[in-house]
Amino acid sequence: MKLNHTEQTAKIFELINKGKDFKKLKPDNNERNSFTVPLKVSGYNELNLMVTELLKASIILLNKETRSMSVVKDDVNVMTLLEIALQLLPEEEMELLDDLHQFYLQSDK
Structure with missing residues (x-):
């Protein structure tokens, strides 16, 4: 069934309004x-664990021997x-850690 011009226009506006x-x-x-995608974490430790797991998975997948044994x-x-x-690494917070x-080190003297 073909839609006429008015029905097509109405359908387009309906889709646009759904964009909300x-x-x-x-x-x-x-x-x-x-765009950014919000990501909820309980703290820096959980964020660090997520980055670590992504890196571990990448290492395994890049290694030909382990990849062949992988369930993936x-x-x-x-x-x-x-x-x-890379996007999850807290760069500015790392600068704070360096400062701390x-x-x-200076207070240890």
Whole structure:
């Protein structure tokens, strides 16, 4: 059954209005055509564990010997895992840790 022009237009507007339900991706104000995805973690320790597990999985998948023994049958895009891990690393917080470490070293004297 073909839709006439008015029905097509109404359907398009209906779909556009449904766009208000897209809540997972948040526009990135710093980059055009880029979005952020909120990720809930209980703290830096859980975040660190997530990054560690992504890196471990990537190492296993890049190793030909372990990959052949892996239960993963489908192709896994390791580059995607590594990109996620990279984006999850708390860079600014690491600078704070460096500052705190320097403070600790100086106070130890």
